[in-house]
Amino acid sequence: MARRYACILGNLGNTKDRFCGGYKQNPDTMTMLRQAAAVPGVAGIELVGTWDVTPATASEMRKALDGLGLSCVSVIPDLFTHARFGKGSFSSPDPMTRAYAVDETKRAAESAQVLGCPMLNLWPGQDGYDYLLAADYMQQRDWLRDGLAEAAEAFPGLRFALEYKPKEPRCRSYLATMADTLLMCDEIGLDNVGVCIDTGHAFNAQESLGEAIVLAARHGAKRGGDTPASPDPGRLFHLHCNDNHGHWDDDMIVGSIRYTAYIEALHWLDRVGYDGWISMDQYPYREEAAEAIGESIAWLTAIDRRLAEHRDAVDAAVGGYDGVATARTLRGLLFPEPAA
Helix, strand or coil, X not given: CCCEEEEEHHHHCCCCCCCCCCCCCCCCHHHHHHXXXXXXXXXXXXXXXXXXXXXXXXXXXXXXXXXXXXXXXXXXXXXXXXXXXXXXXXXXXCHHHHHXXXXXXXXXXXXXXXXXXXXXXXXXCCCEECCCCCCCHHHHHHHHHHHHHHHHHHCCCCEEEEECCCCCCCCEXXXXXXXXXXXXXXXXXXXXXXXXXXXXXXXXXXXXXXXXXXXXXXXXXXXCCCCCCCCCCCCEEEEEECECXXXXXXCECCCCCCHHHHHHHHHHHHHHCCCCEEEECCCCCCCCHHHHXXXXXXXXXXXXXXXXXXXXXXXXXXHHCCHHHHHHHHHXXXXXXXXX
């Protein structure tokens, strides 16, 4: 299946952590857009609302993207960097903050419409808790559901992809796993609400990436969870790709650590018929950003090529339920024997 690759614009900028305010200079927006367009394979871009685009600047941004041959893949509302969201955005105990989160999401949706962008990607990173007995889980989940539903219902022509993550910046997130997020989709009950899998977040959650893809596909808007008669990605609306060591959201180059998980993930993306964008979401703190993004796409392309060459063997391994045979298949795929 043909892949469509994108990246988040901010990943090309100054990446900082809590120890250092920046390891490199921060380019201006047009410089980053040109860098993105020059990365082999990149045809789409994700923009963060208020950082990169607002309703007032969306027309100019669309002209810039058109001039570079880039599509806007998603707009990401900034629900995570403002101090007012310190105790939650949609789930904040303060009704004024909850209303602001909904309004901010609607403004991002307005920008998306001007950009010709089909989707909002929502990461409610501040919606969670830190201490036990310091949060009303029942109430806050109601507020989170209601805020998301209000925004998504107001823009039925846009898709709303909910991105989950186990922790950070909160110690525990309300949308922490695929199961949490599918439950929220079911509670909202709108066809235009689905899931974005950030592969690093899934690794942090100790999920099997391939199984997470299948879970999203089985919870399609038009299906009650049965195995589909034909490929259907269901609630899987979007994908962010990176890599990590498992204990933190390191946002590293795809395939640099978990290449076996990516082999299985791409296999299952094909099985469920996912034809959406695959977006690079990395934080190359010390690396040259465009090169790191390009290397991630090169890894995915190489894995796809090997999968295509070994499709029958991989299908047989998946259906064979034999760990030794699977290991043998993987070794042949990754490290082929030299020709005699």
